[in-house]
Amino acid sequence: QKEVEQDPGPLSVPEGAIVSLNCTYSNSAFQYFMWYRQYSRKGPELLMYTYSSGNKEDGRFTAQVDKSSKYISLFIRDSQPSDSATYLCAMSARGGSEKLVFGKGTKLTVNP
Amino acid sequence: NAGVMQNPRHLVRRRGQEARLRCSPMKGHSHVYWYRQLPEEGLKFMVYLQKENIIDESGMPKERFSAEFPKEGPSILRIQQVVRGDSAAYFCASSPWQGEGTGELFFGEGSRLTVL
Numbered sequence: 001q002k003e004v005e006q007d008p009g010p011l012s013v014p015e016g017a018i019v020s021l022n023c024t025y026s027n028s029a030f031q032y033f034m035w036y037r038q039y040s041r042k043g044p045e046l047l048m049y050t051y052s053s054g055n056k057e058d059g060r061f062t063a064q065v066d067k068s069s070k071y072i073s074l075f076i077r078d079s080q081p082s083d084s085a086t087y088l089c090a091m092s093a094r095g096g097s098e099k100l101v102f103g104k105g106t107k108l109t110v111n112p
Numbered sequence: 113n114a115g116v117m118q119n120p121r122h123l124v125r126r127r128g129q130e131a132r133l134r135c136s137p138m139k140g141h142s143h144v145y146w147y148r149q150l151p152e153e154g155l156k157f158m159v160y161l162q163k164e165n166i167i168d169e170s171g172m173p174k175e176r177f178s179a180e181f182p183k184e185g186p187s188i189l190r191i192q193q194v195v196r197g198d199s200a201a202y203f204c205a206s207s208p209w210q211g212e213g214t215g216e217l218f219f220g221e222g223s224r225l226t227v228l
Contacts, residue, residue, distance in 0.1 A: 004154075006154070008152070034216075041221075041222075042221055042222075043116070043203055043205075043219030043220050043221045043222055044155070044203070044219050045219065046216045046217070049216065088154060088155065090155075099145065099157040099160055099168060099170075099171070100155075100157065100217065101157070102147075102154040102155040102156070103154050104152070104153060104154040105154055
């Protein structure tokens with residue numbers, strides 16, 4: 001079983017839709033959970049960061065962590081064509097300078 | 113403030129040649145990470161370095177791969193005697209400090225290696 005599982009999609013939605021992206025993991029030591037966004041031919045950039053369980057909201061983006069189920073989600077409200085990218089979940093057992101374990105990424109296309 | 117700079121952006125090598133990938137971290141960052149992204153795969157950790165020290169190389173293949181981060185100059189990822197399976201995008205990331213924090217890594221745009 002892989003440490004982090006993420007459905008690679010691709011996912012195609014109309015503009016304005018609510019998008020739900022998910023990852024499951026097997027390592028109960030993970031405490032720090034991140035979502036990175038990667039545009040085509042670019043490096044990943046940090047989108048959301050959460051520690052332990054709970055929700056975090058930033059504008060149109062909401063990250064949820066359920067440690068009991070080993071499940072994390074990223075919701076995008078009112079999706080825009082500019083949100084079209086690959087979304088990578090990542091996690092680590094310790095924050096700061098610690099190697100991250102990434103999911104494969106979900107490719108999202110938002111159609112105008 | 114310049115971001116993480118990687119070069120070359122694209123590199124083509126024939127089997128058996130050497131590949132050298134360079135990474136200059138963001139100004140003020142002393143921690144460098146190398147990740148590899150194979151086609152249709154997620155990013156995989158390779159190595160974590162601080163100036164003149166390898167902190168964690170648990171993701172590095174045992175042979176042909178090496179990394180350094182000298183006191184002066186960029187970090188270098190070196191792949192000797194490349195094979196077709198080494199074709200991938202190699203990303204460098206940097207962070208400012210060690211310890212509990214955001215875990216934010218600042219990634220470069222990657223070096224794409226193609227082995228013919």
